[in-house]
Amino acid sequence: MTVTPLAAHASDRPAPAFRGRIGRDARSGHYAVPGRYRLHLSTACPDGLRIAITHGLLGLDAVCPTTFLPAVPDCPEGGHSVLRPLYEASAHRYTGPAVAPVLSDDWSGRIVSTHAPDIIRDLARRFGGDRLSLYPCGAEAEIEAVERMCAQGIDQAAQRAGSAGGEPVERDRALTKLLETLGALERRLAARSYLIRDDITAADVELWVALVQLDTVHRHHLDASAVQRIADHPALWAYARRLAAHPAFGGHLDLGGVERRHHARCHGLEAAGAAVQILDWAAHAAP
Template identity: 85%
Template sequence: MTVTPLAAHAADRPAPAFRGRIGRDARSGHYAVPGRYRLHLSTACPDGLRIAVTHSLLGLGTVCPATFLSAVPDGPEGGHSALRPLYEASAHRYTGPAVAPVLSDDWSGRIVSTHAPDIMRDLARRFGAGGGPSPYPCGAESEIDAVERMCAQGIEQAAQRAGSADAGPAEREVALDALLDTLGALERWLVGRTYMIRDEVTAADVELWVALVQLDTVHRHHLDASAVQRIADHPTLWAYARRLAAHPAFGTHLDLDGIERRHHARCHGLEAAGAAVRILDWAAHAAR
Protein backbone atom coordinates (compact mmCIF):
# COMPACT_ATOMS: atom_id res chain seq x y z
CA MET A 1 0.00 0.00 0.00
CA THR A 2 1.32 3.44 -0.86
CA VAL A 3 0.10 7.00 -0.52
CA THR A 4 1.55 8.23 -3.80
CA PRO A 5 -1.69 10.04 -4.76
CA LEU A 6 -1.35 12.11 -1.58
CA ALA A 7 2.26 13.19 -2.09
CA ALA A 8 3.05 16.89 -1.96
CA HIS A 9 6.02 19.20 -2.16
CA ALA A 10 8.56 19.36 0.66
CA ALA A 11 7.30 21.06 3.80
CA ASP A 12 8.75 24.40 4.87
CA ARG A 13 9.72 24.11 8.53
CA PRO A 14 11.67 26.72 10.48
CA ALA A 15 15.30 25.78 10.97
CA PRO A 16 15.66 24.20 14.44
CA ALA A 17 18.02 25.86 16.91
CA PHE A 18 19.36 22.42 17.94
CA ARG A 19 19.26 19.20 15.99
CA GLY A 20 21.11 16.48 17.86
CA ARG A 21 20.04 12.85 17.60
CA ILE A 22 19.84 9.94 20.01
CA GLY A 23 22.08 7.20 18.69
CA ARG A 24 22.41 3.47 19.22
CA ASP A 25 25.32 3.36 21.66
CA ALA A 26 27.83 5.39 23.66
CA ARG A 27 29.83 6.29 20.57
CA SER A 28 27.01 8.54 19.44
CA GLY A 29 27.29 10.82 22.48
CA HIS A 30 23.55 10.93 23.07
CA TYR A 31 22.54 7.31 23.43
CA ALA A 32 19.39 5.65 24.71
CA VAL A 33 19.28 5.38 28.50
CA PRO A 34 15.93 5.27 30.33
CA GLY A 35 15.49 8.35 32.48
CA ARG A 36 18.30 10.33 30.87
CA TYR A 37 16.18 12.54 28.60
CA ARG A 38 13.23 14.84 29.18
CA LEU A 39 10.64 16.41 26.91
CA HIS A 40 9.46 19.99 27.36
CA LEU A 41 6.15 20.47 25.54
CA SER A 42 3.18 22.74 25.14
CA THR A 43 0.28 20.73 23.74
CA ALA A 44 -1.33 23.97 22.53
CA CYS A 45 1.46 24.03 19.94
CA PRO A 46 1.02 21.66 16.96
CA ASP A 47 4.54 20.21 17.25
CA GLY A 48 4.12 19.77 21.00
CA LEU A 49 0.81 17.98 20.44
CA ARG A 50 2.38 15.67 17.84
CA ILE A 51 5.19 14.71 20.19
CA ALA A 52 2.86 14.27 23.18
CA VAL A 53 0.61 11.88 21.23
CA THR A 54 3.62 9.89 19.96
CA HIS A 55 5.07 9.78 23.48
CA SER A 56 1.80 8.35 24.80
CA LEU A 57 1.46 5.84 21.96
CA LEU A 58 4.91 4.53 22.91
CA GLY A 59 4.15 4.47 26.65
CA LEU A 60 7.29 6.41 27.57
CA GLY A 61 6.01 8.29 30.60
CA THR A 62 8.75 6.97 32.90
CA VAL A 63 11.42 6.19 30.30
CA CYS A 64 11.47 9.76 29.01
CA PRO A 65 9.45 12.05 31.30
CA ALA A 66 7.61 15.05 29.87
CA THR A 67 7.30 18.50 31.41
CA PHE A 68 4.27 20.36 30.11
CA LEU A 69 4.54 24.09 29.59
CA SER A 70 1.94 26.84 29.53
CA ALA A 71 -0.15 27.30 26.41
CA VAL A 72 0.95 30.92 25.98
CA PRO A 73 4.72 31.48 26.16
CA ASP A 74 5.73 34.01 28.79
CA GLY A 75 9.17 34.89 27.45
CA PRO A 76 10.36 37.27 24.73
CA GLU A 77 9.82 36.48 21.04
CA GLY A 78 7.37 33.70 21.80
CA GLY A 79 9.70 31.75 24.08
CA HIS A 80 9.20 30.11 27.48
CA SER A 81 11.11 31.57 30.41
CA ALA A 82 11.38 28.09 31.97
CA LEU A 83 13.43 26.97 28.97
CA ARG A 84 15.85 29.92 29.00
CA PRO A 85 18.44 28.21 31.29
CA LEU A 86 18.52 25.17 28.99
CA TYR A 87 19.09 27.31 25.92
CA GLU A 88 21.79 29.39 27.58
CA ALA A 89 23.57 26.25 28.83
CA SER A 90 23.45 24.75 25.35
CA ALA A 91 24.72 27.68 23.25
CA HIS A 92 27.15 30.38 24.38
CA ARG A 93 25.42 33.77 24.49
CA TYR A 94 22.25 32.41 22.98
CA THR A 95 19.98 35.34 22.11
CA GLY A 96 17.10 33.67 20.25
CA PRO A 97 13.71 32.71 21.69
CA ALA A 98 13.57 29.77 24.10
CA VAL A 99 10.86 27.93 22.21
CA ALA A 100 9.29 24.51 22.70
CA PRO A 101 9.36 21.63 21.93
CA VAL A 102 12.67 20.64 23.49
CA LEU A 103 14.31 17.28 24.09
CA SER A 104 16.91 17.80 26.82
CA ASP A 105 19.62 15.65 28.39
CA ASP A 106 19.31 15.61 32.18
CA TRP A 107 22.89 14.33 32.51
CA SER A 108 24.40 17.42 30.93
CA GLY A 109 21.60 19.93 31.44
CA ARG A 110 21.71 20.76 27.72
CA ILE A 111 19.39 20.53 24.75
CA VAL A 112 19.60 17.58 22.37
CA SER A 113 17.03 18.71 19.81
CA THR A 114 14.28 21.20 19.09
CA HIS A 115 13.31 19.51 15.80
CA ALA A 116 9.96 17.77 16.26
CA PRO A 117 10.20 15.18 13.43
CA ASP A 118 13.62 13.99 14.68
CA ILE A 119 12.41 13.85 18.27
CA MET A 120 9.39 11.73 17.33
CA ARG A 121 11.48 9.31 15.30
CA ASP A 122 14.18 8.99 17.97
CA LEU A 123 11.61 8.26 20.67
CA ALA A 124 10.17 5.48 18.52
CA ARG A 125 13.44 4.01 17.30
CA ARG A 126 15.54 4.23 20.46
CA PHE A 127 12.94 3.69 23.18
CA GLY A 128 9.97 2.11 21.45
CA ALA A 129 11.25 -1.43 21.00
CA GLY A 130 9.17 -2.94 23.76
CA GLY A 131 7.16 -5.24 21.53
CA GLY A 132 4.22 -2.89 20.98
CA PRO A 133 3.16 -1.30 17.69
CA SER A 134 5.56 1.32 16.34
CA PRO A 135 4.38 4.69 15.00
CA TYR A 136 7.09 4.17 12.34
CA PRO A 137 6.62 0.57 11.16
CA CYS A 138 9.26 -0.97 8.95
CA GLY A 139 8.81 -0.01 5.32
CA ALA A 140 6.40 2.85 5.99
CA GLU A 141 8.82 5.78 6.12
CA SER A 142 8.14 7.07 2.60
CA GLU A 143 4.38 6.88 3.16
CA ILE A 144 4.65 8.74 6.45
CA ASP A 145 6.86 11.37 4.83
CA ALA A 146 4.26 11.86 2.07
CA VAL A 147 1.46 12.37 4.61
CA GLU A 148 3.65 14.74 6.63
CA ARG A 149 4.38 16.87 3.57
CA MET A 150 0.75 16.90 2.50
CA CYS A 151 -0.46 17.96 5.94
CA ALA A 152 2.09 20.77 6.10
CA GLN A 153 1.44 22.24 2.67
CA GLY A 154 -1.93 20.93 1.54
CA ILE A 155 -3.72 21.59 4.85
CA GLU A 156 -1.83 23.87 7.24
CA GLN A 157 -0.14 26.25 4.81
CA ALA A 158 -3.07 26.30 2.39
CA ALA A 159 -5.54 27.02 5.20
CA GLN A 160 -3.35 29.76 6.60
CA ARG A 161 -3.05 31.42 3.19
CA ALA A 162 -6.77 31.02 2.48
CA GLY A 163 -7.53 33.05 5.60
CA SER A 164 -4.68 35.55 5.36
CA ALA A 165 -5.65 39.21 5.52
CA ASP A 166 -2.49 40.03 3.55
CA ALA A 167 -3.53 37.97 0.53
CA GLY A 168 -5.82 39.19 -2.22
CA PRO A 169 -9.16 37.52 -3.02
CA ALA A 170 -7.71 35.56 -5.96
CA GLU A 171 -4.79 34.25 -3.90
CA ARG A 172 -7.08 33.24 -1.06
CA GLU A 173 -9.37 31.42 -3.49
CA VAL A 174 -6.44 29.50 -4.98
CA ALA A 175 -5.30 28.50 -1.48
CA LEU A 176 -8.81 27.41 -0.53
CA ASP A 177 -9.06 25.31 -3.69
CA ALA A 178 -5.74 23.64 -2.80
CA LEU A 179 -7.01 22.93 0.71
CA LEU A 180 -10.27 21.46 -0.56
CA ASP A 181 -8.43 19.35 -3.12
CA THR A 182 -6.28 17.91 -0.33
CA LEU A 183 -9.28 17.22 1.90
CA GLY A 184 -11.07 15.61 -1.02
CA ALA A 185 -8.13 13.30 -1.70
CA LEU A 186 -8.03 12.33 1.97
CA GLU A 187 -11.79 11.76 2.02
CA ARG A 188 -11.51 9.31 -0.87
CA TRP A 189 -8.42 7.67 0.58
CA LEU A 190 -10.02 6.95 3.95
CA VAL A 191 -13.17 5.30 2.60
CA GLY A 192 -13.13 1.76 4.02
CA ARG A 193 -10.03 2.44 6.12
CA THR A 194 -9.71 2.91 9.86
CA TYR A 195 -6.22 4.44 9.74
CA MET A 196 -4.14 6.15 7.09
CA ILE A 197 -1.55 3.61 5.94
CA ARG A 198 -1.71 0.51 8.15
CA ASP A 199 -4.22 -1.48 10.19
CA GLU A 200 -3.08 0.33 13.34
CA VAL A 201 -2.12 3.85 14.36
CA THR A 202 1.08 5.23 12.85
CA ALA A 203 2.83 8.59 12.75
CA ALA A 204 0.82 9.33 9.59
CA ASP A 205 -2.32 9.39 11.73
CA VAL A 206 -0.65 11.65 14.28
CA GLU A 207 0.31 14.12 11.55
CA LEU A 208 -3.11 14.18 9.94
CA TRP A 209 -5.05 14.35 13.19
CA VAL A 210 -3.07 17.33 14.49
CA ALA A 211 -3.50 19.10 11.13
CA LEU A 212 -7.28 18.58 11.35
CA VAL A 213 -7.34 19.83 14.95
CA GLN A 214 -5.54 23.00 13.83
CA LEU A 215 -7.85 23.40 10.84
CA ASP A 216 -10.98 23.34 13.02
CA THR A 217 -9.72 25.12 16.14
CA VAL A 218 -7.44 27.76 14.58
CA HIS A 219 -7.64 28.26 10.82
CA ARG A 220 -11.42 28.32 10.48
CA HIS A 221 -11.49 31.55 12.52
CA HIS A 222 -10.11 33.38 9.47
CA LEU A 223 -12.33 31.78 6.82
CA ASP A 224 -15.85 32.70 5.79
CA ALA A 225 -18.77 30.50 6.75
CA SER A 226 -19.18 29.10 3.24
CA ALA A 227 -15.55 27.96 3.15
CA VAL A 228 -15.84 26.25 6.54
CA GLN A 229 -19.03 24.48 5.47
CA ARG A 230 -17.20 23.18 2.36
CA ILE A 231 -14.36 22.01 4.59
CA ALA A 232 -16.83 20.27 6.89
CA ASP A 233 -18.42 18.47 3.94
CA HIS A 234 -15.98 15.54 4.17
CA PRO A 235 -17.84 13.14 6.48
CA THR A 236 -15.38 10.25 6.27
CA LEU A 237 -12.43 12.49 7.11
CA TRP A 238 -14.07 14.14 10.11
CA ALA A 239 -15.42 10.80 11.38
CA TYR A 240 -11.80 9.61 11.29
CA ALA A 241 -10.72 12.68 13.32
CA ARG A 242 -13.52 12.02 15.81
CA ARG A 243 -12.47 8.37 16.25
CA LEU A 244 -8.88 9.32 16.95
CA ALA A 245 -9.97 11.96 19.46
CA ALA A 246 -11.53 9.11 21.46
CA HIS A 247 -8.19 7.27 21.54
CA PRO A 248 -6.49 7.87 24.94
CA ALA A 249 -3.12 8.75 23.39
CA PHE A 250 -4.78 11.48 21.32
CA GLY A 251 -7.73 12.97 23.20
CA THR A 252 -6.09 13.25 26.60
CA HIS A 253 -3.62 15.78 25.18
CA LEU A 254 -6.23 17.95 23.47
CA ASP A 255 -6.07 21.30 25.28
CA LEU A 256 -8.83 23.23 23.53
CA ASP A 257 -8.70 26.19 25.91
CA GLY A 258 -4.92 26.35 25.56
CA ILE A 259 -5.10 26.25 21.76
CA GLU A 260 -7.60 29.10 21.79
CA ARG A 261 -5.52 31.21 24.17
CA ARG A 262 -2.33 30.58 22.20
CA HIS A 263 -4.07 31.47 18.95
CA HIS A 264 -5.45 34.76 20.28
CA ALA A 265 -2.09 35.67 21.81
CA ARG A 266 -0.18 35.09 18.57
CA CYS A 267 -2.62 35.96 15.81
CA HIS A 268 -3.25 39.47 14.55
CA GLY A 269 -5.49 38.54 11.64
CA LEU A 270 -9.16 39.37 11.23
CA GLU A 271 -11.78 36.96 12.50
CA ALA A 272 -14.28 35.87 9.86
CA ALA A 273 -17.76 34.35 9.94
CA GLY A 274 -16.32 30.84 9.85
CA ALA A 275 -15.33 31.22 13.50
CA ALA A 276 -18.94 30.46 14.42
CA VAL A 277 -19.14 27.27 12.32
CA ARG A 278 -17.62 24.58 14.50
CA ILE A 279 -16.90 21.36 12.58
CA LEU A 280 -16.45 18.92 15.50
CA ASP A 281 -17.38 19.06 19.15
CA TRP A 282 -13.88 17.97 20.14
CA ALA A 283 -14.54 18.15 23.87
CA ALA A 284 -17.47 15.74 23.59
CA HIS A 285 -15.42 13.13 21.75
CA ALA A 286 -11.99 13.52 23.36
CA ALA A 287 -10.80 10.75 25.66
CA ARG A 288 -10.20 11.84 29.24
Protein backbone atom coordinates (compact mmCIF):
# COMPACT_ATOMS: atom_id res chain seq x y z
CA MET A 1 0.00 0.00 0.00
CA THR A 2 1.29 3.44 -0.88
CA VAL A 3 -0.03 6.04 1.53
CA THR A 4 -0.88 9.07 -0.59
CA PRO A 5 -3.02 12.12 0.19
CA LEU A 6 -6.74 11.65 -0.43
CA ALA A 7 -9.28 14.20 -1.51
CA ALA A 8 -10.62 16.47 1.18
CA HIS A 9 -13.78 15.31 2.87
CA ALA A 10 -16.31 16.68 5.31
CA SER A 11 -15.40 15.49 8.80
CA ASP A 12 -18.08 14.09 11.07
CA ARG A 13 -16.45 15.87 13.99
CA PRO A 14 -18.48 18.85 15.22
CA ALA A 15 -16.90 22.23 14.59
CA PRO A 16 -14.57 23.03 17.51
CA ALA A 17 -15.79 25.76 19.85
CA PHE A 18 -12.20 26.91 20.38
CA ARG A 19 -9.21 26.48 18.10
CA GLY A 20 -6.22 28.31 19.53
CA ARG A 21 -2.69 27.01 18.93
CA ILE A 22 0.42 26.73 21.02
CA GLY A 23 3.12 28.71 19.22
CA ARG A 24 6.84 29.17 19.59
CA ASP A 25 6.95 32.49 21.45
CA ALA A 26 4.92 35.13 23.25
CA ARG A 27 3.74 36.75 20.02
CA SER A 28 1.52 33.75 19.32
CA GLY A 29 -0.49 34.37 22.51
CA HIS A 30 0.09 30.84 23.78
CA TYR A 31 3.74 29.94 23.84
CA ALA A 32 5.22 26.60 24.89
CA VAL A 33 6.17 26.57 28.56
CA PRO A 34 6.05 23.51 30.82
CA GLY A 35 3.28 23.54 33.41
CA ARG A 36 1.16 26.20 31.75
CA TYR A 37 -1.38 23.94 30.01
CA ARG A 38 -3.72 21.18 31.12
CA LEU A 39 -5.64 18.47 29.26
CA HIS A 40 -9.22 17.49 30.13
CA LEU A 41 -10.27 14.30 28.40
CA SER A 42 -12.03 10.96 28.55
CA THR A 43 -10.18 7.96 27.11
CA ALA A 44 -13.53 6.32 26.31
CA CYS A 45 -13.83 8.92 23.54
CA PRO A 46 -11.73 8.26 20.41
CA ASP A 47 -10.32 11.79 20.34
CA GLY A 48 -9.52 11.61 24.04
CA LEU A 49 -7.80 8.25 23.56
CA ARG A 50 -5.68 9.62 20.69
CA ILE A 51 -4.57 12.56 22.83
CA ALA A 52 -3.85 10.35 25.86
CA ILE A 53 -1.71 7.98 23.77
CA THR A 54 0.24 10.89 22.27
CA HIS A 55 0.71 12.42 25.71
CA GLY A 56 1.94 9.05 27.04
CA LEU A 57 4.31 8.37 24.16
CA LEU A 58 5.93 11.77 24.68
CA GLY A 59 6.13 11.41 28.47
CA LEU A 60 4.42 14.73 29.17
CA ASP A 61 2.91 14.05 32.61
CA ALA A 62 4.99 16.75 34.28
CA VAL A 63 4.91 19.12 31.30
CA CYS A 64 1.15 19.15 30.66
CA PRO A 65 -0.97 17.54 33.42
CA THR A 66 -4.13 15.65 32.51
CA THR A 67 -7.53 15.64 34.20
CA PHE A 68 -9.43 12.49 33.24
CA LEU A 69 -13.21 12.75 32.89
CA PRO A 70 -15.96 10.12 33.20
CA ALA A 71 -16.73 7.99 30.15
CA VAL A 72 -20.33 9.22 30.01
CA PRO A 73 -20.93 13.00 30.19
CA ASP A 74 -23.25 14.08 33.00
CA CYS A 75 -25.09 16.82 31.10
CA PRO A 76 -28.09 16.04 28.87
CA GLU A 77 -26.59 17.85 25.88
CA GLY A 78 -23.49 15.64 26.01
CA GLY A 79 -21.20 17.93 27.98
CA HIS A 80 -19.36 17.65 31.29
CA SER A 81 -20.54 19.89 34.11
CA VAL A 82 -16.99 20.14 35.47
CA LEU A 83 -15.93 21.84 32.22
CA ARG A 84 -18.74 24.41 32.27
CA PRO A 85 -16.77 27.07 34.23
CA LEU A 86 -13.90 26.84 31.73
CA TYR A 87 -16.26 27.30 28.78
CA GLU A 88 -18.08 30.21 30.40
CA ALA A 89 -14.79 31.91 31.29
CA SER A 90 -13.61 31.52 27.71
CA ALA A 91 -16.69 32.78 25.84
CA HIS A 92 -19.21 35.35 27.08
CA ARG A 93 -22.64 33.75 27.58
CA TYR A 94 -21.52 30.45 26.11
CA THR A 95 -24.61 28.25 25.62
CA GLY A 96 -23.22 25.20 23.83
CA PRO A 97 -22.25 21.88 25.42
CA ALA A 98 -19.10 21.77 27.54
CA VAL A 99 -17.56 18.87 25.69
CA ALA A 100 -14.17 17.19 25.91
CA PRO A 101 -11.38 17.07 24.92
CA VAL A 102 -10.13 20.44 26.11
CA LEU A 103 -6.67 21.98 26.25
CA SER A 104 -6.79 24.78 28.82
CA ASP A 105 -4.39 27.51 29.92
CA ASP A 106 -3.89 27.44 33.70
CA TRP A 107 -2.42 30.95 33.62
CA SER A 108 -5.59 32.53 32.28
CA GLY A 109 -8.16 29.92 33.31
CA ARG A 110 -9.42 29.78 29.73
CA ILE A 111 -9.61 27.28 26.92
CA VAL A 112 -6.94 27.18 24.24
CA SER A 113 -8.45 24.51 21.99
CA THR A 114 -11.13 21.84 21.72
CA HIS A 115 -9.85 20.60 18.35
CA ALA A 116 -8.18 17.22 18.89
CA PRO A 117 -5.96 17.12 15.76
CA ASP A 118 -4.47 20.54 16.62
CA ILE A 119 -3.96 19.53 20.25
CA ILE A 120 -2.13 16.36 19.23
CA ARG A 121 0.14 18.20 16.80
CA ASP A 122 0.94 20.96 19.27
CA LEU A 123 1.83 18.48 22.02
CA ALA A 124 4.15 16.64 19.64
CA ARG A 125 5.74 19.69 18.00
CA ARG A 126 5.98 22.13 20.91
CA PHE A 127 6.73 19.75 23.78
CA GLY A 128 8.11 16.66 22.06
CA GLY A 129 11.72 17.89 22.09
CA ASP A 130 14.15 14.99 21.67
CA ARG A 131 11.48 12.44 22.52
CA LEU A 132 9.86 10.12 19.97
CA SER A 133 9.21 11.95 16.68
CA LEU A 134 5.53 11.36 15.99
CA TYR A 135 5.61 13.72 12.98
CA PRO A 136 8.94 12.94 11.30
CA CYS A 137 10.25 15.31 8.68
CA GLY A 138 8.51 14.76 5.35
CA ALA A 139 5.77 12.51 6.79
CA GLU A 140 2.95 15.04 7.23
CA ALA A 141 1.18 14.21 3.95
CA GLU A 142 1.33 10.47 4.71
CA ILE A 143 -0.04 11.00 8.22
CA GLU A 144 -2.88 13.18 6.93
CA ALA A 145 -3.68 10.49 4.36
CA VAL A 146 -3.87 7.86 7.11
CA GLU A 147 -6.16 10.13 9.13
CA ARG A 148 -8.53 10.42 6.16
CA MET A 149 -8.28 6.69 5.43
CA CYS A 150 -9.24 5.86 9.01
CA ALA A 151 -12.09 8.40 9.01
CA GLN A 152 -13.56 7.45 5.64
CA GLY A 153 -12.48 3.87 5.06
CA ILE A 154 -12.88 2.54 8.61
CA ASP A 155 -15.01 4.71 10.92
CA GLN A 156 -17.53 6.13 8.44
CA ALA A 157 -17.65 2.97 6.31
CA ALA A 158 -18.28 0.79 9.40
CA GLN A 159 -21.01 3.15 10.60
CA ARG A 160 -22.77 3.03 7.22
CA ALA A 161 -22.33 -0.74 6.91
CA GLY A 162 -24.03 -1.22 10.28
CA SER A 163 -26.75 1.40 9.92
CA ALA A 164 -30.12 -0.14 10.77
CA GLY A 165 -31.92 2.42 8.62
CA GLY A 166 -29.64 2.13 5.60
CA GLU A 167 -30.54 0.51 2.31
CA PRO A 168 -29.02 -2.98 1.80
CA VAL A 169 -27.13 -1.80 -1.29
CA GLU A 170 -25.62 1.11 0.61
CA ARG A 171 -24.66 -1.11 3.53
CA ASP A 172 -23.01 -3.61 1.18
CA ARG A 173 -21.12 -0.84 -0.58
CA ALA A 174 -19.89 0.53 2.75
CA LEU A 175 -18.80 -2.92 3.91
CA THR A 176 -16.89 -3.39 0.66
CA LYS A 177 -15.09 -0.08 1.21
CA LEU A 178 -14.26 -1.07 4.79
CA LEU A 179 -12.85 -4.43 3.70
CA GLU A 180 -10.85 -2.84 0.87
CA THR A 181 -9.31 -0.40 3.35
CA LEU A 182 -8.45 -3.19 5.80
CA GLY A 183 -7.01 -5.24 2.93
CA ALA A 184 -4.70 -2.41 1.89
CA LEU A 185 -3.54 -2.00 5.49
CA GLU A 186 -3.05 -5.76 5.81
CA ARG A 187 -0.73 -5.82 2.81
CA ARG A 188 1.21 -2.88 4.20
CA LEU A 189 1.66 -4.37 7.67
CA ALA A 190 2.54 -7.85 6.41
CA ALA A 191 6.04 -6.57 5.66
CA ARG A 192 6.65 -4.03 8.41
CA SER A 193 6.10 -3.38 12.12
CA TYR A 194 4.67 0.14 11.84
CA LEU A 195 2.55 1.88 9.27
CA ILE A 196 4.74 4.49 7.57
CA ARG A 197 8.15 4.50 9.30
CA ASP A 198 10.41 2.15 11.28
CA ASP A 199 9.10 3.48 14.59
CA ILE A 200 5.77 4.63 15.99
CA THR A 201 4.34 7.78 14.41
CA ALA A 202 1.06 9.67 14.69
CA ALA A 203 -0.23 7.43 11.87
CA ASP A 204 0.00 4.41 14.18
CA VAL A 205 -1.90 6.26 16.91
CA GLU A 206 -4.65 7.08 14.42
CA LEU A 207 -4.93 3.56 13.04
CA TRP A 208 -4.81 1.81 16.42
CA VAL A 209 -7.65 3.93 17.82
CA ALA A 210 -9.68 3.27 14.65
CA LEU A 211 -9.18 -0.50 15.14
CA VAL A 212 -10.19 -0.25 18.79
CA GLN A 213 -13.40 1.54 17.74
CA LEU A 214 -14.04 -0.99 15.00
CA ASP A 215 -13.86 -3.93 17.41
CA THR A 216 -15.35 -2.41 20.57
CA VAL A 217 -18.09 -0.23 19.05
CA HIS A 218 -18.80 -0.71 15.33
CA ARG A 219 -18.85 -4.54 15.42
CA HIS A 220 -22.00 -4.37 17.56
CA HIS A 221 -23.81 -3.04 14.49
CA LEU A 222 -22.57 -5.72 12.07
CA ASP A 223 -23.62 -9.32 11.54
CA ALA A 224 -21.37 -12.28 12.35
CA SER A 225 -20.40 -12.82 8.71
CA ALA A 226 -19.16 -9.24 8.33
CA VAL A 227 -17.22 -9.42 11.60
CA GLN A 228 -15.57 -12.66 10.47
CA ARG A 229 -14.44 -11.00 7.24
CA ILE A 230 -13.09 -8.05 9.21
CA ALA A 231 -11.22 -10.40 11.54
CA ASP A 232 -9.62 -12.19 8.58
CA HIS A 233 -6.65 -9.79 8.44
CA PRO A 234 -4.02 -11.49 10.61
CA ALA A 235 -1.18 -8.99 10.15
CA LEU A 236 -3.46 -6.05 10.94
CA TRP A 237 -4.82 -7.53 14.16
CA ALA A 238 -1.36 -8.80 15.20
CA TYR A 239 -0.23 -5.17 14.84
CA ALA A 240 -3.16 -4.08 17.04
CA ARG A 241 -2.21 -6.66 19.69
CA ARG A 242 1.42 -5.60 19.60
CA LEU A 243 0.61 -1.93 20.16
CA ALA A 244 -1.89 -2.82 22.89
CA ALA A 245 1.03 -4.21 24.90
CA HIS A 246 2.73 -0.78 24.82
CA PRO A 247 1.91 1.15 28.03
CA ALA A 248 1.05 4.35 26.14
CA PHE A 249 -1.54 2.47 24.08
CA GLY A 250 -3.01 -0.35 26.17
CA GLY A 251 -2.44 1.49 29.42
CA HIS A 252 -5.02 4.09 28.38
CA LEU A 253 -7.61 1.65 27.04
CA ASP A 254 -10.74 1.93 29.20
CA LEU A 255 -12.85 -0.95 27.88
CA GLY A 256 -15.55 -0.54 30.51
CA GLY A 257 -15.76 3.15 29.73
CA VAL A 258 -16.01 2.52 25.99
CA GLU A 259 -18.87 0.10 26.63
CA ARG A 260 -20.72 2.55 28.89
CA ARG A 261 -20.26 5.36 26.39
CA HIS A 262 -21.53 3.19 23.55
CA HIS A 263 -24.65 2.09 25.40
CA ALA A 264 -25.37 5.66 26.51
CA ARG A 265 -25.28 6.83 22.89
CA CYS A 266 -26.82 3.86 21.10
CA HIS A 267 -30.00 2.02 22.07
CA GLY A 268 -32.11 -0.84 20.74
CA LEU A 269 -30.94 -3.73 18.58
CA GLU A 270 -27.85 -1.88 17.36
CA ALA A 271 -26.53 -1.81 20.93
CA ALA A 272 -27.09 -5.51 21.58
CA GLY A 273 -23.48 -6.47 21.02
CA ALA A 274 -24.19 -9.93 19.64
CA ALA A 275 -21.09 -10.10 17.43
CA VAL A 276 -18.04 -12.00 18.66
CA GLN A 277 -15.16 -9.77 19.71
CA ILE A 278 -12.14 -9.90 17.37
CA LEU A 279 -9.44 -9.28 20.00
CA ASP A 280 -9.36 -9.91 23.71
CA TRP A 281 -8.11 -6.39 24.34
CA ALA A 282 -7.98 -6.82 28.11
CA ALA A 283 -5.63 -9.79 27.78
CA HIS A 284 -3.20 -7.92 25.53
CA ALA A 285 -3.40 -4.43 27.04
CA ALA A 286 -0.56 -3.20 29.20
CA PRO A 287 -1.54 -2.98 32.90
